[in-house]
Amino acid sequence: MKTLTKVLIASVAVALLAVKWSAPTFNAESLRGAKVLLTGASTGIGEQMAYHYAKFGAQIVITARREQVLKKVAEKCLGLGAQKALYIAADMGINSDHERVVDFALDQLGGLDYLVLNHIGPTPFSAWDGDVEHLEWLMKVNFLSYTHMTWKALPSLEKSNGSVVVVSSLLGKVTSPFVAPYTSTKFALNGFFGALSHELAMKNSNVMITLCTLGLIDTDSAMEKVKDVSSVPAYPASEAALNIIKTAATKERELFYPWYTYIVTLVRDFFPASRDYVIQKSYKNRP
Ligand SMILES: *[C@@H]1O[C@H](CO)[C@@H](O)[C@H](O)[C@H]1NC(C)=O
DSSP states (O other), X not given: OHHHHHHHHHHHHHHHHHHXXXXXXXXXXXXXXXXXXXXXXXXXXXXXXXXXXXXXXXXXXXXXXXXXXXXXXXXXXXHHTOSEEEXXXXXXXXXXXXXXXXXXXXXXXTSOSEXXXXXXXXXXXXXXXXXXXXXXXXXXXXXXXXXXXXXXXXXXXXXXXXXXEEEEEGGGTSOOTTOHHHXXXXXXXXXXXXXXXXXXXXXXOOOEEEEEEEOOBOOHHHHHHHTXXXXXXXXXXXXXXXXXXXXHHTTOSEEEESTXXXXXXXXXXXXXXXXXHHHXXXXXXXX
């Protein structure tokens, strides 16, 4: 066991260093004037991404459900230096809104460099109670809308050598209790966009899919859910947002943020029984 532990630690260290060394350097200038469509932008990581893109001088279209909140975020983006900051209110639970949003961005920006898919629908943090209707709705909001919007934007992204940025979660790599619908949608994203990424590469497409695996981030909605039950540390939304933007701008396939999401993904199948024990013990209380 002692040797095994050493081998494990050494492989993790080597893997981390390899990731660090092979990362290309980020050029902020590459985002000046970049045409960005960003979803889930009224709050949390999406809102922070809007502000970062604005500071880099991008042209952005933001979307979410609440028009008044979007308006405020867009105004702040203009103040921070966005070349353009437009907003469109939309409900990702409505099929026609998926295409309406992409059409609006293509019309207003005259093309697209980044389709940043970040929105999620609200979901209870509780044991699965058989609510299939909620699961179907959440699959539409968190997953199917991502596939529709990507398909709609793909011709334009082909022209610009653009990127689809998919904000996923460690819960798309590893399961956890009390989040069955949410984790299902994130696993679905990883499956779908993994397959699409292969297909694009195999036809020599210049469109890049950047898949982001995030751990617990200190957004209001996440903190509200886990505050009494989980002892996992939360990382800042603004830093998560900046990491996503840099990873996409340097055309990398994957982001793991924070660092532990990479290690968990790497070792998740080594010792299944210990993994499940640790996950179940990380909940101080039941929600
Ligand atoms: C996209 O990439 C191809 C191949 O690298 C290049 O020839 C083309 O000029 C690029 N197009 C744009 C719009 O950057």
